[in-house]
Amino acid sequence: MEPVRLPVFVVFFLSTHSALGSYPVAQNVTWKSTNFKTILTWGPEPSANYSYTVEFSPLGGNKQRSPHCIRSSRAMCDLSNYLTDLQASYTADVLSEPPLGARTELTEFPHTTSPRFCPYKDTDISSPEFKLEVSEDKKKTTLYVTDPLTALFKNGHQLNIRDIFSDQLQYKVIYRKNKSTGKKEYKSKTNVIELPDLDQGVSYCFSVQAYIPSRSIDKQLGELSQTQCSNDDNQSIFEVYSVGVIAAAIFLILLLIGIIIAVTVVCYTYRKKALKKEKEAMPLRDRV
Ligand SMILES: *[C@@H]1O[C@H](CO)[C@@H](O)[C@H](O)[C@H]1NC(C)=O
Ligand SMILES: *[C@@H]1O[C@H](CO)[C@@H](O)[C@H](O)[C@H]1NC(C)=O
Numbered sequence: 001m002e003p004v005r006l007p008v009f010v011v012f013f014l015s016t017h018s019a020l021g022s023y024p025v026a027q028n029v030t031w032k033s034t035n036f037k038t039i040l041t042w043g044p045e046p047s048a049n050y051s052y053t054v055e056f057s058p059l060g061g062n063k064q065r066s067p068h069c070i071r072s073s074r075a076m077c078d079l080s081n082y083l084t085d086l087q088a089s090y091t092a093d094v095l096s097e098p099p100l101g102a103r104t105e106l107t108e109f110p111h112t113t114s115p116r117f118c119p120y121k122d123t124d125i126s127s128p129e130f131k132l133e134v135s136e137d138k139k140k141t142t143l144y145v146t147d148p149l150t151a152l153f154k155n156g157h158q159l160n161i162r163d164i165f166s167d168q169l170q171y172k173v174i175y176r177k178n179k180s181t182g183k184k185e186y187k188s189k190t191n192v193i194e195l196p197d198l199d200q201g202v203s204y205c206f207s208v209q210a211y212i213p214s215r216s217i218d219k220q221l222g223e224l225s226q227t228q229c230s231n232d233d234n235q236s237i238f239e240v241y242s243v244g245v246i247a248a249a250i251f252l253i254l255l256l257i258g259i260i261i262a263v264t265v266v267c268y269t270y271r272k273k274a275l276k277k278e279k280e281a282m283p284l285r286d287r288v
């Protein structure tokens, strides 16, 4: 019995394996996700004689496919609209298969499994935009932060990160005096952030990032925004000097200009007269 069964198994194994071996297996299967725009990427780009199919499933759930990623000739798959349970932990298999339309007897294809990915916990958050406002009396500095938009829609309405994270979402402000490098931080649960304890009339520089403390440490912070600085105490000239003083200054300037013109004219006429006199005083023979 033994000598007969072994070769059969070996032949079967070898035939499957050589066929499998001709399709390169996907490498470096990676989730790239920002604001719930989630793309699975891998390599190498397929040649004309094979393709990739992606199968994904939430932990303990059924395998699903995106129609765009069946026998596809691209080394990426956009799964943003398919990972519908944001809290679930997904894995995906990238299968190397024959090209679209090609027939095959094989039912098993080589595949590579992705790392786990949970949209809610793992998607990166892009940098927010914010508006900086210093009150007229310079006592209050307020930042108005705009929540970044996500790739998700609900009833035709594009959701922002606050729609998804609600009170789990905070913003971290990093600020410093413009002329110093010492940084301070301020965390806020709201999008309108009034900063306390700033020195009045001093220029500060601010940047903002999303902060989700419920996430694992390495995923808590979003991308840092651009830096914006408040102005120095450059009160407008009208605030510093009264209208009377400004009027007097303008009058003085005009007066000065007038004097300069008058002096120039007088000098010029005087010089002309002097020249004329000089000429008349000269003897005739010298003029020829
Ligand atoms: C696919 O084409 C490459 C060369 O471009 C070849 O080496 C490989 O064996 C082919 N694989 C299959 C399954 O035909
Ligand atoms: C996978 O990543 C390694 C290291 O970054 C790289 O050398 C290799 O070329 C990648 N493979 C593919 C198929 O992209």
Ligand SMILES: *[C@@H]1O[C@H](CO)[C@@H](O)[C@H](O)[C@H]1NC(C)=O
Binding pocket: 178, 179, 203, 229, 230, 231, 232
């Ligand atoms: C802040 O400092 C930078 C140089 O460090 C300067 O270019 C900028 O004008 C300053 N902004 C204000 C509002 O003072």
